[in-house]
Amino acid sequence: MDHYVAEATNDQHCSARLQQIIDRCGRDKSNLIPILQAVHASEGYLSYEAISTIARELQISPHDIYGTASFYAQFKFQKPGRHHIKVCAGTACFVGGGDVLLEAIKATLHIGPGETSADSAFSLERVACLGCCALSPVVTIDNEVYASMNPARLARAIEKAYRHEARE
Numbered sequence: 001m002d003h004y005v006a007e008a009t010n011d012q013h014c015s016a017r018l019q020q021i022i023d024r025c026g027r028d029k030s031n032l033i034p035i036l037q038a039v040h041a042s043e044g045y046l047s048y049e050a051i052s053t054i055a056r057e058l059q060i061s062p063h064d065i066y067g068t069a070s071f072y073a074q075f076k077f078q079k080p081g082r083h084h085i086k087v088c089a090g091t092a093c094f095v096g097g098g099d100v101l102l103e104a105i106k107a108t109l110h111i112g113p114g115e116t117s118a119d120s121a122f123s124l125e126r127v128a129c130l131g132c133c134a135l136s137p138v139v140t141i142d143n144e145v146y147a148s149m150n151p152a153r154l155a156r157a158i159e160k161a162y163r164h165e166a167r168e
């Protein structure tokens with residue numbers, strides 16, 4: 001299927017899902033948070049288009065919706081990458097070089113925490129202790145745990161994810 005046709009079809013599906021969520025939750029302003037949670041669960045983030053539609057349907061300004069949503073750490077406003085990297089920023093991992101790993105990702109993929117790479121391949125999250133401090137510094141990529149991580153191993157793990165995609 002042509003790329004643009006596929007994208008337009010996907011947009012139509014997103015729009016239909018959004019309407020279903022709003023229909024289900026109701027258009028009362030008090031339902032804003034459940035609607036945002038349901039949309040986030042469905043799409044993985046809150047897009048500008050989704051916020052605009054919710055604003056229109058609930059008669060709330062997009063600015064107020066953004067203000068409310070940004071108060072909650074659970075909501076993301078950028079489309080997540082196809083692969084999700086978590087860098088542990090807990091004490092043991094930080095002491096072990098967690099910040100060096102964040103710098104390495106910045107240098108390689110040009111993204112910081114909360115951002116998605118330009119090719120949409122990777123998104124990055126800085127998280128609190130992952131509960132496996134003895135393995136520090138710890139990184140997860142798509143829920144696979146990488147122990148004793150360093151920039152060279154991290155670069156190989158990123159390359160592996162790209163190679164895996166190329167084979168699919």
Ligand code: FES
Nearest residue numbers: 088090093130133
């Ligand atoms: S501090 Fe990183 S796993 Fe605990």
